[in-house]
Amino acid sequence: MALIERHQKTTDITYWEGEIPLNYIYTVGRAGERFFREIMENGRIIGARCENCKKTYVPPRIYCEDCFARLESSYVEVSTQGTVHTYTICYRAMDGSPHEKPSIIAMVKLDGADGGLVHFLGEVEPEEVQIGMRVEAVFKGKDEREGSIFDIKYFRPIK
Amino acid sequence: MGLRRVAIVGAGLTKFYRRAQETPKELAYEAAKMALESCEMRLEDIDCVVLGTAPDAFDGIHMNGEYLIDGAGGKRKPYMRHYVGGGTGVLSPIHGWFHVASGMFDTCLVVAEEKMSSCYPHPAGAFLTIFDHTTEQPLYPTLIWIFAIEMNRYMTRWGLSKRDIALVSVKNKKNALDHPSSQVAAEITVDDVLNSEVMAWPVNRLDVSPTSDGAAAIVLAAEHIARRVTEKPIWIDGVGWALDTSYWCTRDLYYPDYVEVAARMAYKMAGIREPDKEIHVAEPYDPFSYKELHHMEGLLLCKRGEAIKLLVDGVTQRDGNLPCCPSGGALGVGNPIAATGLMKIIEIFLQLREEAGKRQVPGKPTCGVAQAWGDLMQVGTVVVLRR
Amino acid sequence: MQELITKEMVERTVTGLSERDIREGKVITTTWKPNLRYAWDNGPALGRYLAELKNGRIIGKRCRRCNRILLPPRMFCELCWRPTDEWVYVKDTGVVNTFVISYIDWKAGRIPKGQRPFTPAVIEIDGASPGMGILHLLDEVEPEKIYIGMRVKAVWKPPKERIGAITDIKYFKPY
Numbered sequence: 001m002a003l004i005e006r007h008q009k010t011t012d013i014t015y016w017e018g019e020i021p022l023n024y025i026y027t028v029g030r031a032g033e034r035f036f037r038e039i040m041e042n043g044r045i046i047g048a049r050c051e052n053c054k055k056t057y058v059p060p061r062i063y064c065e066d067c068f069a070r071l072e073s074s075y076v077e078v079s080t081q082g083t084v085h086t087y088t089i090c091y092r093a094m095d096g097s098p099h100e101k102p103s104i105i106a107m108v109k110l111d112g113a114d115g116g117l118v119h120f121l122g123e124v125e126p127e128e129v130q131i132g133m134r135v136e137a138v139f140k141g142k143d144e145r146e147g148s149i150f151d152i153k154y155f156r157p158i159k
Numbered sequence: 160m161g162l163r164r165v166a167i168v169g170a171g172l173t174k175f176y177r178r179a180q181e182t183p184k185e186l187a188y189e190a191a192k193m194a195l196e197s198c199e200m201r202l203e204d205i206d207c208v209v210l211g212t213a214p215d216a217f218d219g220i221h222m223n224g225e226y227l228i229d230g231a232g233g234k235r236k237p238y239m240r241h242y243v244g245g246g247t248g249v250l251s252p253i254h255g256w257f258h259v260a261s262g263m264f265d266t267c268l269v270v271a272e273e274k275m276s277s278c279y280p281h282p283a284g285a286f287l288t289i290f291d292h293t294t295e296q297p298l299y300p301t302l303i304w305i306f307a308i309e310m311n312r313y314m315t316r317w318g319l320s321k322r323d324i325a326l327v328s329v330k331n332k333k334n335a336l337d338h339p340s341s342q343v344a345a346e347i348t349v350d351d352v353l354n355s356e357v358m359a360w361p362v363n364r365l366d367v368s369p370t371s372d373g374a375a376a377i378v379l380a381a382e383h384i385a386r387r388v389t390e391k392p393i394w395i396d397g398v399g400w401a402l403d404t405s406y407w408c409t410r411d412l413y414y415p416d417y418v419e420v421a422a423r424m425a426y427k428m429a430g431i432r433e434p435d436k437e438i439h440v441a442e443p444y445d446p447f448s449y450k451e452l453h454h455m456e457g458l459l460l461c462k463r464g465e466a467i468k469l470l471v472d473g474v475t476q477r478d479g480n481l482p483c484c485p486s487g488g489a490l491g492v493g494n495p496i497a498a499t500g501l502m503k504i505i506e507i508f509l510q511l512r513e514e515a516g517k518r519q520v521p522g523k524p525t526c527g528v529a530q531a532w533g534d535l536m537q538v539g540t541v542v543v544l545r546r
Numbered sequence: 547m548q549e550l551i552t553k554e555m556v557e558r559t560v561t562g563l564s565e566r567d568i569r570e571g572k573v574i575t576t577t578w579k580p581n582l583r584y585a586w587d588n589g590p591a592l593g594r595y596l597a598e599l600k601n602g603r604i605i606g607k608r609c610r611r612c613n614r615i616l617l618p619p620r621m622f623c624e625l626c627w628r629p630t631d632e633w634v635y636v637k638d639t640g641v642v643n644t645f646v647i648s649y650i651d652w653k654a655g656r657i658p659k660g661q662r663p664f665t666p667a668v669i670e671i672d673g674a675s676p677g678m679g680i681l682h683l684l685d686e687v688e689p690e691k692i693y694i695g696m697r698v699k700a701v702w703k704p705p706k707e708r709i710g711a712i713t714d715i716k717y718f719k720p721y
Binding site: 013014015016017018019020022023024025026027028030032033036037040147148 | 561563568573574575576577578579580582583584585586587588592593596597710711
């Protein structure tokens with residue numbers, strides 16, 4: 001009567017293999033289009049300003065999350081410099097294999113914005129990184145940029 | 160029952176497109192913002208938010224409900240996501256309804272969104288995974304097969320012709336010419352439908368609704384607030400929902416029992432004894448042409464096998480005795496899976512308020528029903544609205 | 547004629563794109579191919595079902611309360627909500643309950659010209675309860691000749707090609 005049968009040998013456990021064979025192409029949206037084009041064409045970082053709530057969102061959105069105002073006519077430039085808000089040091093890749101060199105991922109709060117970007121830190125050793133450290137974005141050359149977050153190579157400490 | 164009366168007081172809809180530039184969050188925002196503006200409410204007047212979005216596999220974002228929260232106005236509010244495939248759009252107001260009817264919240268913003276265009280090779284491919292992975296998926300079925308299988312059974316059971324069923328596509332695509340959001344509205348003939356590409360006999364291309372991106376939203380309010388906010392609150396008088404087994408091969412597909420169970424639940428709550436007489440306007444779910452007829456029967460708007468007669472006699476036209484899909488339905492307006500049902504709810508809302516513009520059905524309707532269907536021929540969700 | 551939601555309001559909400567806009571990079575996009583693979587445990591019922599398919603037989607399970615023979619077999623009856631009872635072999639013949647003639651595949655792509663369309667069907671298997679169907683393909687019959695009520699028989703893969711899968715039955719054909 002029991003619903004559960006006990007298997008004595010693991011070879012008795014049978015399973016069926018399969019996969020979900022889909023892939024995706026995501027548009028970046030109206031706000032995202034402006035954000036990435038500014039990075040790609042002008043090497044600038046854009047945010048969205050809500051005057052009601054006195055908040056500047058990075059990356060920009062077309063709406064304010066708190067008061068729902070439309071922000072499409074109040075995009076503003078924010079600094080490419082900022083402060084390390086927090087960071088971590090990665091020793092392994094997503095599949096578990098060890099990195100040759102540990103990579104440093106940081107949340108950088110940009111000057112002039114209430115948010116920031118998550119990105120790599122470069123030109124710095126892991127031991128030297130500190131919360132509060134001042135950093136600046138390093139962009140790829142203009143002809144190498146494609147309108148992706150990797151158009152920024154990494155953030156490095158401001159000398 | 161001890162539950163409060165709840166009304167729909169505002170509504171918003173985006174345009175439906177095959178492929179939109181907007182991200183899912185931006186789509187949700189456009190609909191939610193329009194809904195709030197339509198009743199002059201602000202985000203801070205909203206006590207809770209419920210959101211419906213169908214398979215994560217379409218948008219390609221895992222935990223899509225949580226992702227959409229900021230665009231849906233749900234930040235730091237009580238927020239829940241619900242999902243029953245295509246039935247989601249009519250489950251959305253039900254989900255919002257019991258938030259307010261229970262007395263826990265006075266207002267609720269209900270949002271439904273879908274962005275199918277991100278999915279490659281084709282959004283239809285995402286349906287591969289709703290079949291049983293071991294006993295059905297190895298045969299590489301598609302959802303069109305199941306619809307065609309059901310249509311074949313329905314046609315054979317009642318001796319219907321494709322020529323008659325094609326009238327649904329003709330009617331709905333024409334109705335949609337007057338709908339602002341419509342994606343595939345057109346003036347077509349029965350021959351156009353019969354001559355269109357055969358996808359899976361008996362389904363032709365013009366028998367099918369398109370894949371779409373889009374969003375819809377409504378604002379719900381408890382009675383004391385609803386009467387302050389608008390002169391024409393539309394009351395949610397009946398709700399019903401039911402699902403059938405996923406062993407769909409063991410069911411006789413010619414009749415949607417699950418829709419009847421949901422309809423009876425909604426009619427009982429609304430005090431409706433003779434739906435075919437007391438309902439003035441209906442929006443049954445119509446992802447395929449025959450489905451409108453199939454669901455009309457499940458909604459007890461006519462006897463089994465007789466929906467075709469109402470269609471052929473013109474009863475379901477906008478100026479007929481029981482207009483069905485005056486909006487143009489999924490066949491004419493578009494089918495962003497979760498948002499379609501809510502689009503139908505919004506249509507009944509507008510019809511009862513006499514604010515449906517050129518689509519307005521005559522005769523000052525005061526009672527309407529909207530219904531959605533979903534999953535593996537499984538779910539029926541029904542809402543009865545009254546003026 | 548009053549309108550709460552107008553065309554002007556709606557037109558402003560969404561920007562339509564074409565497939566070309568995406569392919570030619572007119573808008574910025576990011577791509578992702580998820581690497582999602584699964585090993586679904588069969589459970590005792592499905593495990594036995596597949597093992598019997600490997601042996602060239604179809605097996606179901608009976609629920610004594612509603613007296614149905616369930617196919618595919620289940621450990622519990624979904625109507626009576628109780629564990630099911632004994633295993634019952636059923637035949638590999640049946641009746642077509644409904645069918646489709648499909649010119650598209652699972653990716654919504656059209657099949658190549660000249661290729662026989664897919665003809666999936668719900669087949670009520672002899673020996674199981676009336677109406678107890680399984681999804682499978684039909685072949686060795688012209689699509690236009692298929693009808694509801696047609697008697698069909700399973701065509702199996704040769705024993706050494708069977709692996710314990712629903713595809714150990716290649717298709718059903720009329721007999």
